[in-house]
Amino acid sequence: MVPVENIRSFPYPFGENNIYRYSNNAIPLNPPIAIEVTESYIEELNLKRELLKKHHERCYHSESHTMDAKWEALDLILNQLSEYYPEKFKLITNDDHWIFTNLQTGEKQSFTFGDHGTLDLEPLDFVGRHVQEDLILMMQRDGDLYLDAGQLCFPANWSLFFDAGMSFKEIHKQIPGFQSDSLDERILQFLMRIEAGIPWWRKNWSLMAGNRLDTSLEIFAEWGQARKKVTKDNVGQFVHLRVEVQRLFRLPKSYGILFTIHSHMLPLKKFIQHTLWLEQLSAILQELPEFIADYKGISLYRELVLEYLEKELGKR
Ligand code: HEM
Numbered sequence: 210m211v212p213v214e215n216i217r218s219f220p221y222p223f224g225e226n227n228i229y230r231y232s233n234n235a236i237p238l239n240p241p242i243a244i245e246v247t248e249s250y251i252e253e254l255n256l257k258r259e260l261l262k263k264h265h266e267r268c269y270h271s272e273s274h275t276m277d278a279k280w281e282a283l284d285l286i287l288n289q290l291s292e293y294y295p296e297k298f299k300l301i302t303n304d305d306h307w308i309f310t311n312l313q314t315g316e317k318q319s320f321t322f323g324d325h326g327t328l329d330l331e332p333l334d335f336v337g338r339h340v341q342e343d344l345i346l347m348m349q350r351d352g353d354l355y356l357d358a359g360q361l362c363f364p365a366n367w368s369l370f371f372d373a374g375m376s377f378k379e380i381h382k383q384i385p386g387f388q389s390d391s392l393d394e395r396i397l398q399f400l401m402r403i404e405a406g407i408p409w410w411r412k413n414w415s416l417m418a419g420n421r422l423d424t425s426l427e428i429f430a431e432w433g434q435a436r437k438k439v440t441k442d443n444v445g446q447f448v449h450l451r452v453e454v455q456r457l458f459r460l461p462k463s464y465g466i467l468f469t470i471h472s473h474m475l476p477l478k479k480f481i482q483h484t485l486w487l488e489q490l491s492a493i494l495q496e497l498p499e500f501i502a503d504y505k506g507i508s509l510y511r512e513l514v515l516e517y518l519e520k521e522l523g524k525r
Contacts, residue, residue, distance in 0.1 A: 214247060214248070214249055214473055214474065214475060215248065216475060216479050216480070216482060216483075218247055218248070218473075219452070219473055219475045219480070220412055220452050220454050220473055221452075221486065222412045222413070222414035222450070222452045223414070223489050223490075223493060227489060227492035227493055227496065228493070228496055229493045229496075229497060229501070230386075230501075231384070231386055231387055231392060231501075232392070233392070233395060233396050233399055234411050234412070235399065235409040235410065235411040235457065236409065236410065236411070237407065237408075237409055237410075238408040238409055238410040238456055238457075240293075241406075241407075241408045241458075242289055242293055242456075243285060243286060243289055243342070243408070243456050243458055243467065243469045244286060244289060244290065244340045244341070244342050244469060244471075245341070245342075245454070245471055246290075246294050246297060246340075246341070247341065247473075249341070250313060250341060251313060251314070253341045253422070254314070254338070254339070254341065256362070256422065256423070257337070257338065257341075257362045257363075258338055260362045260423055261334070261338065261360070261362065266370065267368075267369065267370055267425060267427055268360060268361055268362050268369065269331075269334055269359070269360050269361075269369075270358060270359055270361075270369050270370065270373040271331055271333065271334075271357075271358040271359075272357045272358060272373075272374070274348075274357070275333075275346055275348060275357045275358040275463075275465070276325065276331075276332075277462060277463045278346050278348065278357075278358065278460055278463035278465035278467075279331055279332040279333040279346065279358060280322065280323055280332050281460040281461075281462055281463055281465070281467075282332065282333055282336065282344060282346060282460065282467045283332035283333065283335065283336040284322070285458060285460070285467065286336045286339075286340060286344075287300050287307075287309050287336060287339075288300060290339065290340070291309075296312070297311070297312050297313050298310065298311055298312065298313075298339075299312065302322070305321050305322045305323060305324070306319070306321060306322075307319070307320055307321070307322050309339075311339055314339075318335075333346065333358055333359075333360055334360055337360035340469075341471055342469040342470055342471045343359070343360060343361045343362060343363055343364070343469070343470040343472070344359060344360050344361075344467065344468075344469055344470075345358075345359040345361065345467075345468040345469075345470070346358040346359060346460075346465050346466070346467060346468075347377065347400070347465060347466040347468055348463070348464075348465045349401060349464050349465065349466065352401070353376045353377065353378075353397070353401075354376065354377045354397065354400055354401065354466065355374060355375065355376055355377075356369075356372050356373060356374065356375055356380060357373075357374065357465075359373075361425075361470075362422070362423060363422040363423055363424075363470070363472045364423075364424065364425050364426070365413075365415060365417075365424055365451060365453065365472065366424055366425075366426055366429070366506065367425075367426055368425060368426040368427055369425075370427070371426065377393070377396070377397045377400065378393045378394070378397060381393055384504060385500040385501070385503075385504050386500060386501070400457065400466060403457055403458075403459045403466060404459055405459040405460070405461035406459075406461075407459075408456060408457055408458045408459075409456070409457045410454065410455060410456045410457065411455050412452055412453065412454055412455070413452070413453045413455060414450060414451065414452045414453075415450075415451045415505045415506070415507070416448055416449070416450060416451070416505065416506075416507045416510075416514065417448070417449045417450075417451045417474070417506075418435040418436045418438060418439050418447060418448055418449075418510060419432060419435040419447065419449070420449050420474050420476070421435075422472055422474070433506075435447075436506060436509045436510060437509065439509070439510035439513050439514075440513070441513060441516070441517070444477065444510070444513050444514060444517045445476065445477050445478035445481075445517060446476050446477075446478055447476070448476070448477050448510065448514055449474045449475060449476050449477065450474070450475050450477065450480050450490070451472065451473070451474050452472075452473045452474075452475075453470050453471065453472050453473075454470070454471040454473065455468060455469070455470050455471075456468070456469045456471075477514065477517065477518075481518065481521050484525050487518060487521055487522060487525070488522065490518060491515065491518040491519065491522060494507075494511060494514060494515055494518070495515060497511075
């Protein structure tokens with residue numbers, strides 16, 4: 210079972226506008242934390258570790274020149290875990306000799322920072338098993354950004370294996386409208402100017418039939434059919450709002466960008482407990498152009514969702 214979260218901690222994805230279009234919606238991140246530990250921590254960690262054990266080639270990719278960036282990512286995340294969640298994690302560093310303790314899982318790991326012979330896993334693969342986020346490293350060279358490493362267990366309908374080594378624009382190429390007014394170029398330029406110590410974040414949203422977190426493209430046959438199983442009677446429980454909190458950190462030494470993705474899910478039934486949320490979702494979905502609804506995989510059941518929201522609005 211995938212954990213479904215509490216409405217209080219759910220990151221509301223919409224702004225003031227009742228019209229949704231693709232844009233550069235990244236804003237400065239304050240406080241500057243790359244990770245968040247929620248009440249589903251243990252369940253999601255177990256799910257991640259199971260996926261990594263069974264499908265490592267699908268969930269992990271790394272090119273050899275990214276070793277320094279992977280150590281930097283580990284450095285940033287372990288330090289933040291112990292700084293922001295001192296009751297859950299401890300980090301003792303004595304020059305290059307580090308001891309990390311995860312008090313939630315009861316694990317303790319000693320290693321020599323920078324010496325990958327002292328860790329059983331690559332640093333990115335190790336640190337990713339202690340956080341709920343998926344971790345992507347975009348390396349900057351020749352005026353572009355490339356997806357050269359990542360640990361990805363909960364992709365929203367994409368494939369790490371397929372996208373490995375691609376540039377930012379190649380990754381986003383199939384998104385309809387993403388090239389209009391050179392949006393892809395403007396976002397790329399923005400990303401390449403991100404400075405160390407000044408991180409950014411954005412939210413991305415979608416609707417999902419079912420509550421699976423591991424919706425990788427490789428296993429579309431396992432979860433894609435759920436879109437046909439939405440009915441008038443199950444829509445409130447079965448359809449979920451899926452929100453990704455995405456954070457962007459410049460790694461100063463390797464000059465890579467660490468992109469962390471925290472996926473949250475809430476059934477519509479819970480989401481609409483807030484009347485304002487119900488009203489705005491209904492307005493946005495009604496207006497959403499076909500090409501965005503299609504891309505997000507909502508088209509098959511959009512009408513059923515709209516009818517449900519309408520009915521609920523009538524009760525308020
Ligand atoms: C730099 C790290 C980033 C990576 C690795 C990344 C990766 C991806 C991937 C793999 C997809 C799915 C594409 C597909 O259908 O195959 C996607 C979708 C998308 N990305 Fe990014 N992205 C990044 C940053 C950004 C930023 C900074 C923005 C905007 C400011 C952005 C905007 C979008 C949008 C609008 C979509 C479509 C999502 C939807 O409609 O559900 N991405 N991204």
